[in-house]
Amino acid sequence: MNKIKYLAVLTFLFTVSVFAQTENAEEDKLSLNSGTIDNQFEYVIQRSNNYQDYKVVKKVWLYALKAHTMDTLNAAHKNLNDTKAVVNAQAKEIEDLKANLSDTQNTLNATNLEKDSMSLFGMQMSKSSYNVLMWSIIAGLFALLLLFIYKFKNSNVVTTQAKQALSDIEEEFEEHRKIALEREQKVRRQLQDEINKHKKI
DSSP states (O other), X not given: OHHHHHHHHHHHHHHHHHHHHHHHHHHHHOOSSSSOHHHHHHHHHHHSEEETTEXXXXXXXXXXXXXXXXXXXXXXXXXHHHHHHHHHHHHHHHHHHHHHHHHHHHXXXXXXXXXXXXXXXXXXXXXXXXXXXXXXXXXXXXXXXXXXXXXXXXXXXXXHHHHHHHHHHHHHHHHHHHHHHHHHHHHXXXXXXXXXXXXXX
């Protein structure tokens, strides 16, 4: 029985000791000059004296807590302003990038349009229209060439026929001239013969 009481007393003392150490450790963590504002308020609350339902707080602690709170608020405001400045700078940078992207897109569209089009007599045409026009011109010129060759061959045939006809006519004329000359000579001979007959008489 004494052993059980002794064990119970030891357990109680150990628990109280651990609890006291935990409280002391928590109080050691709390400080008026370091840590978060929440910890500093907790420090003031725990270290203040009690009077009925009130807490009696040292003025020095209140002034220190106020100063620390104001410093924290000022730091938060400065942080907020810095963040706003960064956000504004990034928003401006985004706007500039959007404008640059728009300019780049317009330049790309113009380049693609220029790449996909050809200039003919100062007019911009799409490559397909340009190709159709060029092939139409080539086809037209080829058709004219074929027509010229056809006309040339026809003219050549006509010229050859005309030359042949002229040659035939010249031959006929030469034949006719020979015949006429022979006839004339014959007539002259006959005339001379007649003249000679009349002279003899």
